[in-house]
Amino acid sequence: MTVDVRVLSREDLPTAWAVLTRAFGEAVHPEDVEVELALADPARFYAAYADDRMVATAGSFAFDMAVPGAVLPVAGVTWVSVLPTYRRRGLLGGLMQRQLADLHAGGTAVAALWASESAIYGRYGYGPASWTVSVTLQRGAPFRTPVPPGRLELVEPDSPALPEIYAQVAARTPGFPARDATWWTYRLHDPAHDRGSASPLQAVLTDGGYALYAVDPVWTDSLPAGVVRVREVIAADAGATARLWRHLLDLDLTGEVQARILATDDPLLMWVLADPRRARARVRDNLWVRLVDLPQALGSRRYACPVDVVIEVSDGPAPWNTGRWRLSGDRAGAQCLPTTDPADLVVRPDDLGAAYLGGTPLRARPVEERTRGALDLASTAFGPLGPAPWCPQVF
Numbered sequence: 001m002t003v004d005v006r007v008l009s010r011e012d013l014p015t016a017w018a019v020l021t022r023a024f025g026e027a028v029h030p031e032d033v034e035v036e037l038a039l040a041d042p043a044r045f046y047a048a049y050a051d052d053r054m055v056a057t058a059g060s061f062a063f064d065m066a067v068p069g070a071v072l073p074v075a076g077v078t079w080v081s082v083l084p085t086y087r088r089r090g091l092l093g094g095l096m097q098r099q100l101a102d103l104h105a106g107g108t109a110v111a112a113l114w115a116s117e118s119a120i121y122g123r124y125g126y127g128p129a130s131w132t133v134s135v136t137l138q139r140g141a142p143f144r145t146p147v148p149p150g151r152l153e154l155v156e157p158d159s160p161a162l163p164e165i166y167a168q169v170a171a172r173t174p175g176f177p178a179r180d181a182t183w184w185t186y187r188l189h190d191p192a193h194d195r196g197s198a199s200p201l202q203a204v205l206t207d208g209g210y211a212l213y214a215v216d217p218v219w220t221d222s223l224p225a226g227v228v229r230v231r232e233v234i235a236a237d238a239g240a241t242a243r244l245w246r247h248l249l250d251l252d253l254t255g256e257v258q259a260r261i262l263a264t265d266d267p268l269l270m271w272v273l274a275d276p277r278r279a280r281a282r283v284r285d286n287l288w289v290r291l292v293d294l295p296q297a298l299g300s301r302r303y304a305c306p307v308d309v310v311i312e313v314s315d316g317p318a319p320w321n322t323g324r325w326r327l328s329g330d331r332a333g334a335q336c337l338p339t340t341d342p343a344d345l346v347v348r349p350d351d352l353g354a355a356y357l358g359g360t361p362l363r364a365r366p367v368e369e370r371t372r373g374a375l376d377l378a379s380t381a382f383g384p385l386g387p388a389p390w391c392p393q394v395f
């Protein structure tokens, strides 16, 4: 089998989309294609061809994303697929390698992705960098304290108020991709084939927050048991969180509220619910991060406490990152420079990716500590400066 990897043209994108959907065992829905393809800059997308037939794809979106103390241009890796008849022959490995080299050559410091399965990307230097919680709540779940007063208004999902609130929260929450108009179109896309029996997407707005949701009108034995399917709750403060969730939990004719992607530090779970265990919260990995350019990535974020540490890294897929690096920084800024000094810590590329957003403690990873105390200090420094990192949307 001869395989070659090519950069796509716009004309190739529909074929690549068909390969991707086939690899995921899904159908191509014509109403999705335009929305999905509008996000893709073909110059950032690759396909592997076997005997001139497209059999695998990988690409990345370019967007700004908050990291601790800064907002960086990030590569959002996506459209990763290999046709079932060509899997486990190294095609993914080849695409990842090509993409990484090109991202580095283009000056990208950080790549992030959603993993379809959590066993795939560690070998390419990606680590689980943020975590998310899914909840299922019974209608009427009580709160600890009365809901703070504030406006609550049903609006159209494309109301201009939503992007304003999102941008405000995105700027200070590591892991949030910035959304332009094309990304909002994607986020609000609501095709009938995805809805099942649920209502079209609805939006509720409050001071400092909004929720996007649909209601699936279920009746059991003539009793209303509708399911509220939450797409996104974005709130700038705990008051907005409480108002939005009270709305979602008190909708008539419903029995249950389901939300898949919440922050691990969501006030709903930390304080608002009187009996948070009843949310049946389940934690799973959210964004996976890879440092494409290690010194640029580590020097671009800020650190929760003063840190001055020499890190030794061996990075097979990205040999330009291999070496010893002195990282010095604090809440005001940081720099990461090559050094010949002995290492305090020996760290794998996926450990640094995991710790980068402040959501996975460095001390929870298999880091080798050569200077006593260096791991605890570095782990605290890499920790969160503000809100826990999370990404509210799959890309």
Ligand SMILES: CC(C)(COP(=O)(O)OP(=O)(O)OC[C@H]1O[C@@H](n2cnc3c(N)ncnc32)[C@H](O)[C@@H]1OP(=O)(O)O)[C@@H](O)C(=O)NCCC(=O)NCCS
Residues within 6 Å of the ligand: 023, 024, 080, 081, 082, 083, 086, 087, 088, 089, 090, 091, 092, 093, 094, 114, 115, 116, 117, 119, 120
């Ligand atoms: C996941 C997928 C892209 C892997 O492609 P592939 O070409 O078979 O991967 P490779 O042959 O390059 O495998 C490289 C390594 O990853 C491992 N690997 C690949 N897919 C894996 C998976 N789903 N789970 C665990 N390990 C996996 C391989 O076993 C191999 O390990 P090795 O180097 O130790 O031998 C492909 O199976 C696919 O398209 N799956 C369905 C869609 C999907 O999940 N895409 C990912 C979206 S985030």
